[in-house]
Amino acid sequence: MQPYKNKDYAQHLLDRLREEAVRPLSAMEVCGTHTVAIARSGLRDLLPKNIRLISGPGCPVCVTDDLDLDIVIALARQPEIIMATFGDMMRVPGTQSSLLEAKSRGADVRVVYSPTDAVALAAEHPDKQVVFLAVGFETTIPTIAVAVEQAVQQGLQNFSIFSLHKLVPPVMEALLTDPEVKLDAFINPGHVCTILGTEPFRFIAEQYGKPCVVTGFEAIDIMEALLMILNQYNQGRPAVEIQYKRAVRPEGNPVARAFINKYFTPVNALWRGIGEVPGSGLVLRDEFAQLDAQKRFPITVTPGKRVKNCSCGQVLKGLKLPYECALFGKACTPMKPVGPCMVSTEGSCAAYYRYGAQKVGGTV
């Protein structure tokens, strides 16, 4: 067992990082759980000054588009609907309101902890239509596929999903092709890679020449990964490597991927702050259209106005740090979030706000 929280080992890694960080490096942690781990441990303060960590589009809740949410909220308000959702979607603002507000005005919105709980909810309420708000990256999608399979097997007529899934490799490619974005390397999401393995990220090393390291979620993991990234960076041999070997195999989890493919097919998707990214969403295949809430309950809403001056787009692209946004900590706080990055506990802005990174602005 490695000493994941050993202070001496951490010091050793920091010393090694200082030796290896001979030129500036901007590395993006793609996953929000990394963002939280970095903030919670205070790692950013300890790293050599020429290593800059940029929080990427790390959380599927954060990147849920406000216009998509307007439709979800309008649907939740329908009297026959029970909207089942993960807890952290509750406060995510649409252009006008949130599911939490809709609930306080009488919409039947239930927090569930697992997609299969939503299936059970449908079985318990045959007189209602249960819609599960399906949000998640590759890590969560297999569990949603399981829920869909259960509903199919049980022949439930009153269960459907509103699919706002997001896929990680396409958005990483979108970031790399944006000329504004300047990134030298990626700290790859450990959880997502337990499903995907390393293959879907190979193009980043091969076509774009950027080091990628699949990383675990302790601060020590992240330091080890940065050392691996610096080795690649200094030696000019970009590759996809795995630091998080205790959980991730190079081939990922083919069974889970097959399960995803059985039920879902890629589509273009809207990412809050980033825009439309080709092939970055997943919807149910045509043969399961009866379980697709968007098809089953077509709802049109007048497009709302997006919030002005919110810098989430630039934060997600790593062009701005959270406290560089005019709204940060003033008009936008975890209690009253404007943008997606403040909404989730994993959001870059919420992590910065909670763990005080705004106070060390100059050193980040």
Next chain:
Amino acid sequence: MSKTQQDQVILLGHGSGGTLTNQLIRTVFQDALHNPILDEMLDAAILDLGQGRVAFTTDSFVVDPIFFPGGDIGKLAVCGTVNDLAVSGAVPLYLSSAFIIEEGFPLADLQRIVNSMQAAASTAGVRVVTGDTKVVGRGAADKIFINTAGIGVVPSGRDLSPRRIQPGDLVLVSGTLGDHGLTILAQREGLAFTTPVISDCTPLNRITSAVMEAGGEAVRCMRDPTRGGLATTLNELATQGEQGILVQETLIPLRREVVGACEMLGLDPLYLANEGKVIVIVAPEAADKVLEAMRNLPEGQGAVAVGRVTGSDRRLVLLETELGATRIMAMLEGEPLPRIC
């Protein structure tokens, strides 16, 4: 509980003030909670408080689920109010107890809750001396809500205001944190994991009086870190005491199961509620003696110092992390919601 109670439920008539109400008061409330003052059954309890200043507090309890490992809404309603008095330096004496019950609530459950209130009151050495019962229609309340108010006496000369906090004081906690909050979350409908952790719900007046006896004047201030947890309570103390506080992450007592479950749910145990823990701010010279007094009691076995008051004028609570970095430990914002992945 009599056999006939088994399947009975609360009816709107039980709150009407008529025969059914009387019956309920006699067979359930008075039977369990009886004491000379309550037994008078007057419109108001008449109390002789003797010397000292009076501490007076109230709290409402709407916990869901109403029964949970380590306690229930009745025990919580007694402990919550007793503890607010205890950490204020008062000796808790008398409680009131008002029930708002949803029509159809099982009588047997009410009996269980009232018995549990009596057990907690007896442990704490307080009496429930007055009460009220209202019944509302189905859907107008969620099963049962309880309000308790409490009166205690503060010995003369005792002042536990946070303004007394000084740079150099130590921050003590009486044991592991987050147990109650995690227990409640784990019990909520649909959470697909079980945990061996149980609520720490317990009266704190024995440990607070032991703290006062051991520390005397050196005890600056006490708080029970309920909703919002350690982080929120320390922030309140820092603001009210106009001091900074520095906490060592490695010293904070946390059960492994609580840490594990929090990692899974995306929660921070420092923000989870406690119902049987006390934070004591004490002058450094008295800290060892106070810690020893706390550790001599079962509810204070795990007592440790976790941090100290700093001279910083920023009124910030800072956490020195396991890696040796320092970060801000902010107040809780909104309800903690589990995250998805």
